[in-house]
Amino acid sequence: MYIVIAGAGLLGGHIASTMAGEGHDVVVIEQSELQTETLSAQLDIKIIRGGAVSPSVLEEAEVKKADMVIASTNSDEANIVICFLSKQMGAKRTVARVRNPEYSGYLILPTQSPNKARRVFRPKNLGIDLIVNPEIVAANEIRRILSSLYLTPMDEFAEGQIQLTEFKATKGDILDKPINQIDFPKPCSIAVITRGTETMIPKAEDVILQGDRVYILASKNDMDELGSVFTQAKGKASSAVIIGGGRVGFHIAQRLEQIGVQVKIIEKSRRRCFEIAQRLKAVVVQGEGSDYNFLVEERVASADALVATTERSELNILLGLLGKNLGIKRILTLVDRPSYIPLAETVGIDIALSPLQLAAGKIVRLARVAEVISVSRLAGERVEIVEYVVGENAPIANKPLSELQLPNGSKILAFTRDGAISFPQADSIIKASDHAIIACQTALSSVVEKLFY
Structure with missing residues (x-):
């Protein structure tokens, strides 16, 4: 594909x-100039x-023949204009990064007369096929x-019927056994195992x-019972401390409030604290989230979860470790680069999430x-799980799985x-129009894809 970013x-x-x-x-x-030199290297x-x-720059980029244009500048308005112009010039698909939620859905314009129908603008009306907001994607994931x-x-497939869920193996019954000898209470597939910095798509004889x-x-209905095989349930969080009151921290707090979680936000900017307090029910405290004594004074240790959402990945990991030291049971941190995820989890962070990775998947x-x-x-994006619709003439269709020669990995x-x-x-025989869910090494994605169309 020809893609313009x-x-x-x-x-x-x-x-x-x-x-x-x-x-x-x-x-x-x-x-x-700095960004272009960095990317060029x-x-x-x-x-x-x-x-x-x-328009002249878009013409130079030949968006008229683009299969996809992705507008990911720091300006919502610029991204909307880029998609609109690109679509007018002939681009097949457009994607816009839009941070302002007011731009992300329907825009209803007021009318001068109550008797006139209101005009409704949809993203499609503006030439946008997909709107992506990494911060909201991450906030929704943390709420889940x-x-x-x-x-x-967790991720969902097959219109929400199937879940992909990560569990940390801590219970003895499944440990040190080949996977094909484990008596799971419900049907399932082991998709991926990560061990430190090592990642594998396991075979039947591999052990956990x-x-x-x-x-x-x-x-989805079986996941809670399967989880009990791997680890002890921690229960749903009823309280959370969010360190960092920026855009993503605000979205997380907003979504946690919607499900009844008591939220405390720690933010160093006095002005930002005031803005958040005006819009949320959360307790908002001005202070430095990396100050251990301050965290003790604020009784952060009594929270069910700590979520570190500052703009610096390294600081978020440090904040997570401070929370771990205080005894908080659930530690979640945001990192800007997917490659930081295995590192963060290796040093003791329960869950590290990259808004970029979540948005890029869409x-x-x-x-x-x-x-x-x-x-x-x-x-760290080394493995991907993909749901394909099997094509009519796909090489994988209408053959027993035992006869298929899938690539290693x-x-x-x-x-x-x-x-x-x-x-x-x-x-088992997979037929045309079936939805097949596949695990593969990311480097093999283009090879594996050819089996399905």
Whole structure:
């Protein structure tokens, strides 16, 4: 695919690296000389220096032949204009990073007369096929985690019927046994195991060790029972401390309040504290979140969860470790780079999340030739879980799984047909129009994709 990316900041640069790594023809538009030099040193792609809101710059980038234009500058308004212009010039698909929630859905314009119908603008009216807000995506994920019985990140497939959930192996019954000898209470597939900095897509004879992070794919209704095999349920969080009252911290607090969690926000800016206090019910405290004595005075240790959301990944990891030292049971930190996730979890952080990685997963699926429903990237993006719709002439269709020659580093986890979930057996046959859920090393994604169309 021919992909144009406007803006080479953290999100744009990350997507450019991902798309180029998958073999797409990528062009980046960026105004900053520093950003262009940095990206040029990292990737062998075409980079145009200039502002993407300029039609002449978009013409130079040849957006008229683009399969996708991704607008990821720091300006919501610029991103909307870039998508509108690109669509008018012939781009097939457009994606806009939009942080302001007011721009993200329907925009209802007032009328001069109550008798006249109000005008409703949708993102499609503005030439935008997909709006992505990394901060809101991350906030929604944290709400899901803290409302679960287990402290686990999760993704959904098959229209929510199937969940992919991470559990830390701490209970003895499953440890040091080959996977094919474990008596699971419900049908499931072991998708991925991470052990320190090592990541594997396990075979039947592989074993689960103490402390492994195990990703399970199963029916959503069975996940709580399966979780009890791996670890002790912690229960849903009823209180949380958020360190960092920026945009993402605010969104997290807002969503936790919606599910009845008592929230305390620690923010060093007095002005920002006042703004948050005007809009939320949360207790807002001005202070330095890295001051251990201050955290003790604020009785942070009594909270069920600590969420570190400052703009610095390294500080968030440090704050998480401080919370761990205080005895808080649930520690979640945000990191800007997916590569930090294994490092953070290795040093003791319960869950590290990258808003960039979560947002990129929503964009990446649009750049696949095969019909892709969902993409989830794990373990610092070394592995991905993909839900494909099997094509009519797909090489994988109408053959017993025992006869398929899947690349090493890939595995069929489950498939659905007419809403029914099946976990693969040697004699299972996947048919056209089935939804197949696959685990594979990210480096193999372009090879595996060819099996499905």
